[in-house]
Amino acid sequence: MRPVEVDLALVGFGGAAALVLSALTTPLRVAVIDPAGMDATDSKRRTWAFWTGATDELDPVLDAQWAGVDLFGPSGKKQRLDLSPMRYAMVRSEPIFALAADAAGRLTTHTVVANVGDLVDNGSSVDVLDDGGTSVLRARWVLDSRPVKPARPGRTFWLQHFRGWWVRSETPVFDPESAVLMDFRTPQPAHGVSFGYVLPTSANTALIEYTEFSPRRLGDSAYDVALRAYARQLGVGNVIVDEVEDGAIPMTDAPFERRPSARVVRIGTAGGATRPSTGYTFSAMRRQATQIAELIRTGRDPVPDAAYPRRHLWMDSVALHAWDSGLVSAPEFFERLFLRNPPDRVLRFLDGRTSPAEELALMGSTPLVPMARSAVRNLRHRSAG
Known part of the structure; x- marks a missing residue:
């Protein structure tokens, strides 16, 4: 039997795929392939927190928001940080999945309950095979959010x-x-x-x-x-x-292969949305989803930009090694980062949205000598690799 043909297949249905689906405005044929389909099972329930400005399209579904946050240093000293003009916001996964379900109703959406095996890219389309090797559908493009190992080992x-x-x-x-x-x-x-x-x-x-x-x-x-x-x-x-x-x-700092073949694009953590130095992911997933929807709307390939600038990933690699090797105390690092910089600068940095001049100021507020040692070791490691 001829497999179902769609324009876009979302392999794995968690936060990343739900955000993409809810961002789509262009009429197209979409498929969602997941062992649980689009059901919000217990394993999919999450709480996400993120930085945002004065207004946000998710405002109607936020569970809470805060104009300030507290930081307790290693000594126990409490610091209240005013985040203005930004705020910290929390949303649970249920309304995100509900927005995706609404979008699925507007679009021509097929749901396939299956464990996906191989993705066979023939250059003009992709055959999505289940774990038994049977083709369950054919798609012009596949966005894959399943967990994946890095393309090669990193240092940390x-x-x-x-x-x-x-x-x-x-x-x-x-x-x-x-x-x-x-x-x-x-x-x-x-x-x-x-x-x-x-x-x-x-x-x-x-x-x-x-x-x-x-x-x-x-x-x-x-x-x-x-x-x-x-x-x-x-x-x-x-x-x-x-x-x-x-x-x-x-x-x-191990790299993830964001585009394993011509028509297969990874999203979410698999697509580099997780910030290596903090684990924050939600904001980058939203950026990916918004850009993918806009690329599709304008008739371009749905391949989003890298979630973070390369210089930020290098700084994250330096920080991870500094903590892992014991050169720098992570609590001291974060305490100094927040207390010696305007909070909005730190938050924009964590989202990958600061300028090089701002990043120099941020780096200058961290323990300089041990961080410099980590940077030198990082450069030697990269040269040796």
Whole structure:
């Protein structure tokens, strides 16, 4: 039987694919291929936080937003950072998937429930095969968001790994006016860095997370132990946990192959949307989705630009090596970065939107001598490679 033919196939349906689908405005034939289809299963539920300006098209579906964030340094000192003219915003995955479902209704959308195996690119179209080798459809273009290994090893491979609890407290202990961006009062691992993270939705409710940047994940129970200790530190007494979120995001200077063949384009983390030095991904996924939709609207190939400038990726590589080798304390690095620069400059840097002059100022606020040593080692490593 002749396979279904479409203009665009989205392989894997998570945040990256949902954002692309919801951004599309051009009438075209679309297919979504995923083991769960377009159902918002528990494994797909996420909470995303991102920086944005005074207005944002996602404003109607935000769960919370904050004009300021708190930073607790290694000494325990609290600093309130005014983010103006920006703000920190939180959105849960359910409304993002709902926007994608609305878009699917406007477009001619096929949903295929299958595990995808090979993508066979013949130059003018791509045959999408299931894991049994059967062609399930043919597409002019494929956007693939499935997890993938880097194209080659990098110098440093860490993970941002975390567990979050959506909690209710019997007493009002949270400040709904400010999120806690990084709280370094948590016990620090021997190799890596840990911090707490709090996204309050009211004085009694919040998402609290225990996060580590380190080479490997913890045992399952260790996250709960760390979260209980952090909840006590926050003053949450009889904590009621309504939901649990887990995740592990690559933090590496290893490159990802963003376009494995002529008509297959990777998006999301697989397409380089994850910032190596922080694990932040959502803003870059949105940029990719917006650009892809505009390219399709204007009749061009749906191949988005790199998520971050090459110079930013080099700086991330230097920072990762500095932390991994012990040249620089990551808590000290982030504390100095935020406290010695205007917050909006730091936030734009994390999104890859600063100028070289601003980046020189940012670099100058970090521990200069050990960072310079890391940069020299990085250059030697690249020359040897």
